[in-house]
């Protein structure tokens with residue numbers, strides 16, 4: 001570049017942290033202003049790919065409504081206060097509540113962006129531990145909890161999640177995921193659409209099982225419409241066929257798998273004909289799918305949101321693992337494989353918690369704790385049900401549970417009952433509007449970044465460290481600084497737990513960045529003690545801002561298993577037992593096919609859960625918050641395209657425009673989540689102008705996967721009514 005002005009332009013490389021795909025971006029900056037955000041062709045993993053959401057990096061950074069200073073609620077509205085005063089207020093209030101009502105009176109909710117910031121993640125773990133409350137909740141239980149449940153039971157660690165070896169597989173069976181729109185989940189894969197097309201170009205097959213003909217189904221070889229919540233029957237019947245025809249081939253897995261006979265017995269009674277009645281997929285299709293999967297040179301089945309956030313989430317995730325294992329497709333090229341991440345939470349002892357289900361139950365509904373957390377479906381009732389052990393204070397961090405958890409309107413009504421609500425968030429949104437105090441952290445471009453979680457879930461072993469683009473303002477605080485100040489403040493006031501000098505010094509020295517540096521140095525690729533070794537260190541990674549490729553996934557079993565005997569539990573007792581619940585539900589599920597409309601979710605390429613709707617560039621265009629319905633249902637209910645309809649469930653009623661489309665199976669309606677921005681008191685004017693309505697006013701906190709406690713956000717029974725325009 002010769003132009004003098006242009007020569008002032010700096011290019012900053014980093015990973016987009018908005019979704020799981022970790023796309024490399026190049027951000028052009030001049031005089032502190034972002035000129036453009038583009039894909040980074042030099043990133044070896046994403047190879048230049050970005051999606052439309054990437055503009056969110058600039059738009060959120062520059063958003064004038066993004067909070068930059070702490071805000072305290074007063075009788076006359078919000079008041080800006082200094083960080084010192086704000087942190088002191090938070091510590092004083094939390095400490096008083098803890099002393100009056102006990103540790104469990106303070107609840108915590110960690111939202112999704114926590115796992116997209118290693119500093120927030122590590123700082124949050126430490127804060128949560130120091131609070132010593134049982135009332136810990138997170139977005140995990142409206143998302144992937146069933147994956148953790150199955151992984152813990154089968155492989156001995158909740159983070160031992162097998163990842164599809166997408167670039168090498170010959171047969172990809174996707175159950176309840178739509179990566180073309182979501183850009184992949186529990187499968188970090190930038191540029192997923194091209195990779196799916198490459199799979200087909202090399203002669204492989206892509207099969208999608210989904211109640212909706214999704215954007216991913218559109219590029220697949222085959223799409224099977226499935227009745228929501230019935231995938232477990234499909235998988236059992238596939239296994240039935242595989243065993244009945246003697247097609248099981250465990251190969252080298254055989255020497256460390258226990259429970260094959262129990263699984264064989266469990267699916268003996270579930271024939272394709274039985275499964276057809278529950279799922280709506282023809283028996284012959286089920287047989288064909290089972291045979292194709294079992295005979296493909298390599299195959300992998302992956303299930304996501306649609307498979308997890310349903311009545312039988314844990315069973316479904318378990319059966320997906322079983323299918324991969326009995327066809328010999330676990331831990332082999334082209335199958336489901338474990339990563340070898342440079343920062344390895346599994347070897348480090350498990351991150352937040354390597355624990356599985358405990359004996360602890362929630363007070364009101366008796367939902368089980370898993371991994372040190374309770375299911376968030378129980379949060380509202382734990383706040384609004386009086387009695388011993390009632391939640392009095394809540395700290396939300398990077399979450400918007402009013403829009404993202406089942407029966408969000410009950411939570412919306414419960415939050416004002418709290419003695420103290422602290423929101424660590426930079427938006428005044430549907431949840432934080434109820435806060436007594438909001439502590440707004442920096443946004444991503446002011447922090448350094450390493451994807452501790454998503455490198456561990458990626459389809460290739462990769463590592464990338466990003467320096468901050470902008471220095472944080474003197475008047476700003478990072479999430480981890482907020483957590484550290486709260487932790488230290490509360491520990492200083494805790495007479496019963498006097499932290500020793502050594503522990504205090506250690507905790508202050510061990511910042512997230514030092515933790516990262518140590519984890520990389522002593523991780524699987526690390527230089528360890530040897531300063532002359534080639535291995536990975538944080539400073540070497542910093543010198544490779546485009547990121548490094550550490551190779552394809554490699555077989556690592558049984559060594560990587562964390563079960564006590566280093567063997568895979570193919571048939572854990574709790575999952576086998578849960579088959580009885582499935583069986584008990586069968587008749588009702590079959591009968592409901594003729595009578596009940598079921599509501600499912602939908603994601604859009606230009607949204608990210610609830611929090612990118614204040615970007616004018618992302619919300620512009622046609623209305624996205626619509627109810628989609630099959631023409632047969634619309635005809636039966638005398639509804640016309642574009643009209644406003646009312647959708648009702650046990651928990652509430654909402655009104656939104658109708659779109660009639662045969663992309664849905666009859667008997668199924670769909671709408672997106674993360675909308676409903678018209679509540680008073682928020683400060684997101686662009687989002688409010690494109691408010692939409694919240695699907696989670698219809699989802700039901702009582703509909704959970706009884707085994708894992710995960711919310712069943714998909715498959716909610718609803719009725720849909722025409723609104724008489726004149727009466728409305």
Ligand SMILES: Nc1nc2c(c(=O)[nH]1)N[C@H]1C(S)=C(S)[C@@H](COP(=O)(O)OP(=O)(O)OC[C@H]3O[C@@H](n4cnc5c(=O)[nH]c(N)nc54)[C@H](O)[C@@H]3O)O[C@H]1N2
Nearest residue numbers: 176177178182185228229304305306603604607608609714
């Ligand atoms: N653009 C965009 N990308 C995102 C996000 C976003 O909000 N917007 N969110 C990010 C997050 S937090 C996550 S967790 C991931 C999620 O990533 P995905 O799981 O890939 O995303 P979804 O679109 O929720 O896909 C779920 C699919 O399951 C289907 N489904 C619903 N019920 C059932 C059922 O009972 N059985 C079966 N077989 N299918 C069912 C739905 O029709 C839908 O197509 O996406 C991430 N990426």
Ligand SMILES: Nc1nc2c(c(=O)[nH]1)N[C@H]1C(S)=C(S)[C@@H](COP(=O)(O)OP(=O)(O)OC[C@H]3O[C@@H](n4cnc5c(=O)[nH]c(N)nc54)[C@H](O)[C@@H]3O)O[C@H]1N2
Nearest residue numbers: 111112113143398399400401404424601609610611673713
């Ligand atoms: N019906 C239905 N409900 C769903 C889903 C669905 O498919 N259907 N999807 C579920 C899924 S997969 C998920 S992950 C959850 C998400 O649920 P949540 O995590 O509760 O909600 P988000 O909308 O992701 O809100 C994230 C919040 O974090 C803030 N934020 C962003 N970055 C940062 C940061 O760095 N630090 C801090 N402190 N705050 C930050 C944003 O301003 C926003 O308020 O929703 C779930 N809810």
Ligand code: SF4
Nearest residue numbers: 016018019022023051
């Ligand atoms: S797919 Fe889009 S949102 Fe996700 S990391 Fe890539 S650019 Fe960011």
Ligand SMILES: [Mo]
Nearest residue numbers: 112139143144
């Ligand atoms: Mo999620």
